[in-house]
Amino acid sequence: MQIFKEKEALKRTLNTLRSEGNIIGLVPTMGALHEGHFSLVKEALRSSDQVVVSIFVNPTQFDNPEDLDKYPRTLEKDLELLKKAHEDLIIFTPNAVELYGERVTSEHFNFEGLEKVMEGRFRNGHFDGVGTVIKLLFSIIEPHKAFFGEKDYQQLQIIRKLTERQQLPVEIIGCPILREDSGLARSSRNERLSKVHREKAAFIYQTLLKTREMFGTKSAEYVTRWVENQFQNYPFLKLEYFEIANTKTLKKINRKRKGNQYRAFIAAYADDIRLIDNMPLNN
Missing domain, CATH: 3.30.1300.10 (Pantoate-beta-alanine ligase, C-terminal domain)
Known part of the structure; x- marks a missing residue:
């Protein structure tokens, strides 16, 4: 398992893999990994030659600073679990400055109304933050495929719209919701x-x-x-x-x-x- 904190080193490694004809799959996460995340990793491993898992708690998609502060951060545990899941994963764990530069702020997007309903009505600027971080990750990793859970179905549709409007050459793959024994969606x-x-x-x-x-x-x-x-x-x-x-x-x-x-x-x-x-x- 290779762990990268700096994007340039990651890009060099992925450019080599890509030049050798490998299909790159990306599973973007904010960490605190659970079985739902690992179901995405398993799906990515089935249809990609090399899987990259990003772990980054994205500040621009939180409209509530208290929610951002309380979001669980369990990087060491996450890395141990990922190593057990598959020894050849590539992990990208940047900090905010590495990913955004000195100005950690959102780009504004037009998602043709998808961003204005449901979550968009209750979480101001949330989907601009999501679109910004996904666009940044795609530009660095240049995956052929990216995997997202259907629990965040509105987010999934917005990312599909992002790739369409920005003409990004990434196949977006939605994966079924994984649930606890009680039926509660894993989160x-x-x-x-x-x-x-x-x-x-x-x-x-x-x-x-x-x-x-x-x-x-x-x-x-x-x-x-x-x-x-x-x-x-x-x-x-x-x-x-x-x-x-x-x-x-x-x-x-x-x-x-x-x-x-x-x-x-x-x-x-x-x-x-x-x-x-x-x-x-x-x-």
């Missing part, structure tokens, strides 16, 4: 949950399952009201939003239309810890 934030909240947060998954079941016979408006009522009567979680949206445009729907695909999106707080999840509602 680095789960480690901050109390035992009780971690158990009770499975309510999010249970609600999504019921939503999918109801969506076959009930209207989107009816299902949305039902979800909101369920959370009002559940003392362990506070619902921030629930939306049923078109899978491609992420626009909230008023009525179902034949031939369209829909997905349910949810964000809720367990104490002060924000959790998100989503689920396809039709094929």
